[in-house]
Amino acid sequence: MLLPKFEFHEPGSIKEALELKKKLGSTARLLAGGTDLLVHLKKKIITTDHIISLQRIESLARITAQPDFVEIGACATMAAISGTPVIKEKFSALKSGVDNIGTHLIRNRATLGGNVCNASPAGDSLPALLIYKALVLLESLDGKREMPIEEFFKGPGKTDMKADEILTGFRLPTPPAHSGAHYIQLGKRKSSEINVVNVASFLEFDPKTKIILNARIALGSVAATPIRSLKAEALLKGKIAEETSFYEAGEKARFEDCKPIDDFRGSAAYRRAMVGVLTKRTLTTAFELAGR
Amino acid sequence: MKKIIHLTINELDHEIAVEPNKTLADLLRYDLKLTGTKKGCDTGDCGACTVIMNGDPVNSCLVLAVQANGSRIETVEGLSTDEGIHPIQKAFVEKGAIQCGYCTPGMIMSTKSLLDKNPNPNEQEIREGISGNLCRCTGYTKIFEAIESLRS
Numbered sequence: 001m002l003l004p005k006f007e008f009h010e011p012g013s014i015k016e017a018l019e020l021k022k023k024l025g026s027t028a029r030l031l032a033g034g035t036d037l038l039v040h041l042k043k044k045i046i047t048t049d050h051i052i053s054l055q056r057i058e059s060l061a062r063i064t065a066q067p068d069f070v071e072i073g074a075c076a077t078m079a080a081i082s083g084t085p086v087i088k089e090k091f092s093a094l095k096s097g098v099d100n101i102g103t104h105l106i107r108n109r110a111t112l113g114g115n116v117c118n119a120s121p122a123g124d125s126l127p128a129l130l131i132y133k134a135l136v137l138l139e140s141l142d143g144k145r146e147m148p149i150e151e152f153f154k155g156p157g158k159t160d161m162k163a164d165e166i167l168t169g170f171r172l173p174t175p176p177a178h179s180g181a182h183y184i185q186l187g188k189r190k191s192s193e194i195n196v197v198n199v200a201s202f203l204e205f206d207p208k209t210k211i212i213l214n215a216r217i218a219l220g221s222v223a224a225t226p227i228r229s230l231k232a233e234a235l236l237k238g239k240i241a242e243e244t245s246f247y248e249a250g251e252k253a254r255f256e257d258c259k260p261i262d263d264f265r266g267s268a269a270y271r272r273a274m275v276g277v278l279t280k281r282t283l284t285t286a287f288e289l290a291g292r
Numbered sequence: 293m294k295k296i297i298h299l300t301i302n303e304l305d306h307e308i309a310v311e312p313n314k315t316l317a318d319l320l321r322y323d324l325k326l327t328g329t330k331k332g333c334d335t336g337d338c339g340a341c342t343v344i345m346n347g348d349p350v351n352s353c354l355v356l357a358v359q360a361n362g363s364r365i366e367t368v369e370g371l372s373t374d375e376g377i378h379p380i381q382k383a384f385v386e387k388g389a390i391q392c393g394y395c396t397p398g399m400i401m402s403t404k405s406l407l408d409k410n411p412n413p414n415e416q417e418i419r420e421g422i423s424g425n426l427c428r429c430t431g432y433t434k435i436f437e438a439i440e441s442l443r444s
Contacts, residue, residue, distance in 0.1 A: 001334045008295065008312030008358050031359075038315070038354050039335045051312070055359055079348065103424030105402075106336055108348040109355065191423035192337060 001042040009052045014059070017052055017166055018141050024050045026163045031055070032075050032114040035106050060113075060168060063087075071137075073169045074113025078125070079104070081112060090174055092289065093181035093200050094128040100185050101125065103192045113167050116152070119159050120194075122221040126153075127200035128183050130218035130226055135171045140164045146171070153225035179204035179214075180290025182282040186274055188265075195221045196266040197274040199253075201282035203290060205241045212236045217249065217279055222258035222271050229257040232279060241287050250280035297361040301326070302370030310357040317341040317352040319360075320367060328368040328397045332426070339425030342398035343367050349405040349424070368397035371404070380404055380442060387438035391429035398425045403439050411444040 009024075011017040021028055028050040031037055040046045054060055060075035065086040072081060078098040081087055087095050101107055101115065101124045115125045116136070126149075134149045138161060149170070152160050161167055175181065183200040187193035198220035204213045215236035217229035232252040239245040254276035260268040294309040301324065310319060317334075320326040320343070329352060332340035336351040343352045344366040371378035380403050383389070390396050399422055406413055406421035413421060418439050427435060 003313035003315070005311075005313055007293070008356070010358070031356075034356065034359065035336055035351075035354050038356070042334060053356075053359065102336070103339070104420065105339060105342060105349050105351045105424035106354075108345075108350050 003038065003041050004044075004047055006048055007050045009050060010056050011052065011054075012056050014057060014139055014166060014168060015141075017054060017057065018139065018164070020050075020052050021166065022141060022164055024052070028052055030117075030166065032111040032117075033077060033109040035102065035110040036114060036118050054166075062169075067174065069171050069173050071169055071171050072112055074116075074167050075111045076113075076169075078102075078107035078110050078112065078115075082107070091128070091132060091172060091181075093183040093202070093286075094125065094132060094172075096183040097125045097128040097185075097200065100183075106192075112170065116149070116170075117159060117161065117167055119153050119155070119157050119225065121156055121223060121225055122195040122198065123226065124185060124195065124198060124220075126226040127198055127218035127220045128181070129170065129172070130228060131181055131200045131202035131216040132172045132175065133216070136167060137169045137171060138162075138165045139168045140166075144168075150226075150228055155224045175202070176204055178207045178290060180286040180288070182285035182289060184278050184282050184285075185220075186278060194265065197221050197260075197271050197278060199275065199278035199282050201279065201286050203236075203241060203283060203286045205287070205290070210241045212239050212241050212245070215249070215283070217253060217257075217283070219253065219258050219275055219279075221265075222260040222275055224259075227257070229253040229279065231256045236283075243284065246280045246283040246287075249283060250276040250278075253279040295358050295361075297358055299360050299362065300364045302365070302367060308357075312356065312358050314357045315353050316343070316345075316355040316357050316360045316365070319357040320352060320365075326367050326369050330394055330397055332394065337426070338395070339398045339402065339422075340395055342401040342425060344401055344405050347405075347408075349402050351424075366401070366404070368400055371400070378404075380407070380438075383438040383441050384435070387434050387441060389431060389434040389438035391427075391431045395425055395427045395429075399427070399435055403442070406439070407442060413439075413443065415440075 185198040232249040260271035330340035332338035
């Protein structure tokens with residue numbers, strides 16, 4: 001397959017990239033890892049006259065750990081994120097998410113910023129970003145802004161990133177003590193698969209009474225964007241962290257929080273049923289992990 | 293407009309003028325005649341085009357040649373020496389891990405990357421190490437055995 005002809009730009013700084021974006025207009029495309037963009041260009045799903053590569057902007061690939069938060073640059077690769085100690089230790093559900101994207105060959109190129117900007121409802125890294133309360137960091141020539149990730153998604157392939165902006169990274173607050181999180185993706189095979197349903201859950205509880213202080217559940221592949229399962233979360237708050245509560249949360253998520261569709265990967269009814277199962281399982285494992 | 297890029301391929305330095313819309317796979321195959329690297333799907337699903345870029349295996353069909361500017365590339369052609377073929381290639385031949393041969397260069401480059409990082413992979417690690425490469429002859433068992441025989 002041939003790639004269409006385009007002009008290639010390789011700015012060395014975010015400012016330079018923003019100036020290029022302003023000059024070239026909305027037809028210019030940002031290139032991060034390229035594992036989706038080049039496929040879409042080859043298949044003629046999108047066209048462009050200008051590609052702005054972010055590869056040479058070193059700050060965009062950085063992962064910085066602070067006591068209170070970790071910042072992940074938009075162009076950090078899935079492989080780099082997965083191999084970072086703080087991600088393994090404190091953000092295991094995100095590690096599990098990025099480890100499930102494509103194949104290991106893809107993960108050596110694909111970036112977190114790219115996965116988020118593609119805004120697939122089934123994206124593997126997205127539910128974990130939701131439950132960890134990630135902030136999306138955006139920059140334009142007028143300044144910086146940040147927003148909660150769940151407000152960033154506007155529909156399949158659609159985000160709140162404006163034409164004059166670049167997504168520069170993500171800030172994830174360090175999870176509190178006595179909390180745990182887990183991610184499960186359901187597909188037909190392990191490698192190179194698009195999810196049928198994917199769920200991430202986060203649980204914070206009182207270590208003495210086991211009363212749930214906070215719960216966050218994110219559902220993928222069952223709505224136009226990844227979504228929070230707010231009714232299930234509300235149900236959990238104040239309950240004892242145990243099997244029955246997790247089951248009830250799963251039922252709530254299954255019947256009240258998701259809006260799946262029928263397609264060739266699975267029926268809406270099957271997806272709904274699996275939302276129930278995976279919500280319960282992710283909560284159970286999140287609780288187990290927190291006990292360690 | 294063409295861009296001049298510099299890259300090292302199998303320890304040889306190259307300075308090449310390339311069109312921005314040329315992939316690394318096409319640069320290797322059509323410009324440099326290194327046709328050991330194969331193109332199967334051209335969309336990053338099959339792994340036939342696997343090369344090692346700065347130490348990590350990648351789908352060369354999803355890397356623009358201009359993105360590879362300044363990098364170090366290893367292809368299947370770089371494996372053999374004056375003393376003959378590489379031990380990985382030898383193991384693939386001896387274990388019958390080659391049927392039609394189309395996936396073989398990609399499989400071998402994934403194997404090389406796996407063993408470079410982990411000389412003694414367990415069963416799961418071997419399976420994961422070649423999970424980005426498809427064999428349309430379905431000869432996975434023999435490929436697995438070839439890699440298993442190389443464990444130190």
